[in-house]
Amino acid sequence: MVLRTAGPWPALFSYLRPHITNRDDMLPKYKRILLKLSGESLMGENSFGMDPNVIAGYAQDIKIITDLGVQVAIVIGGGNIYRGMNEQETGIERAQGDYMGMLATVINGMALQSGLEKIGVYTRLQSAIKMEQVAEPYIRRRAIRHLEKGRVVIFGAGTGNPYFTTDTAGSLRAIEIKADVILKGTRVDGIYTADPEKDPDAKKFEQITFSEVISRSLKVMDMTAFTLCQENNLPIIVFDMNKPGNLLRVVTGDNVGTLVK
Template sequence: MSDDAEAAAETKYSRVLLKISGEALMGDQGYGLHPPTVERIAKEVKSVHDLGVEICMVIGGGNIFRGLAGSAQGMERTTADYMGMLATVMNALAMQSKLEELGVYCRVITAIRMDEVAEPYIRRRAVRHLEKKRVCIFAAGTGNPYFTTDTAATLRANEMNCEAIFKGTKVDGVYDCDPRKNDDARRYDRVSYDEVLQKHLNVMDASAIALARDNNLPIIVFSLDEPGGFRGILAGKGTYSIVHS
């Protein structure tokens, strides 16, 4: 049996959603897109796609514009949030371009209509794309201000009947404080949705956690900086934390 066939046989999930922040695409830069980083993440996605896993993605926009930050500087909140949604579309298009360079068919699907740029969100059409083994990148959040891309990711994962959300971060799981700043930070292998909410653990915002809890959708937190981490965790290997009921 080939390595890919063996890994596919061990894969625990057949359809997942990968959520990453916009900041994950800027590498060591302080702003914008870092093409080598985009390529590295695209290769991680391709390695999982090659196993036959159906993949959705939601990418934040904080590397370009963050609505809440704009609002804090005096901009009207709704306008700032719409600007943040447009930033997520730019990131989605960059990821689509790189995935297609690698031979992975991909669709950017937006919650705000912009037909010349991407497809509008139609649930049944998106499901069909997944069935045809196309990666679906959901952009522009939920299409509504005051909702984060965390909430959008949980909403789309439920609508697409994903088996789990994979949250790619800078650390290898859920901690009670930032392990990059605190040597004695406690790491959780498994943690409940309610504990995440009660202890204000930095996984996703409260709306996203509550929506995942209400639909019993597990959230797997892992390091996006670990080469091969995404693929390994799908086979039940590697280091990660799981948020569950």
């Protein structure tokens, strides 16, 4: 298998070389995952839009785990293109703004799809809003069949309804496809007692329960999404997606990020 590196991701190849040569010893802990990415994560160092190097790096990480047999579904936000939450600032009605944000998630999904297919990963982009020229309609049984065939399935357009975040879409789709875990890729390496970027004394949790997250008012996901996971006993792992190789470490059971269960 040939690996390509791009931009700031050369460490990926050096990290993965010993694992690839001994791939029979690499047993994934999770068979089917839902990877939740924020739209902002695609910006890299840019203030808007996408960084091709970030997309290429994410694609490489995802390819590695699919080569190990992990079934991968993905939900991406749209905040790097449009975030329609604040009606007072934009002057756009909330429902209309949310639909605009849904379209942004499809654009991000198409970009990641292109990055994956460029390195030989078969993908399907499914949209909760009908747009047959660019994406399949979301059909649960079809999505599961794609996963069983080893294709990466990217879910776009959120839930298809305004007033619901892509976190909620991620939780809902994970439950529908019977994923083993939600992997929430962020720019921090887990859940802390406070924002580690603002509070140097913030302490990281290695593991935490759903009830403790609620009692401490920690922000992992929006409450609708979080409650869906709690009620369906779906664990969440929050980890740093921007560190090359972290996704592989998570799916093979390394102690990376914070586990919520």
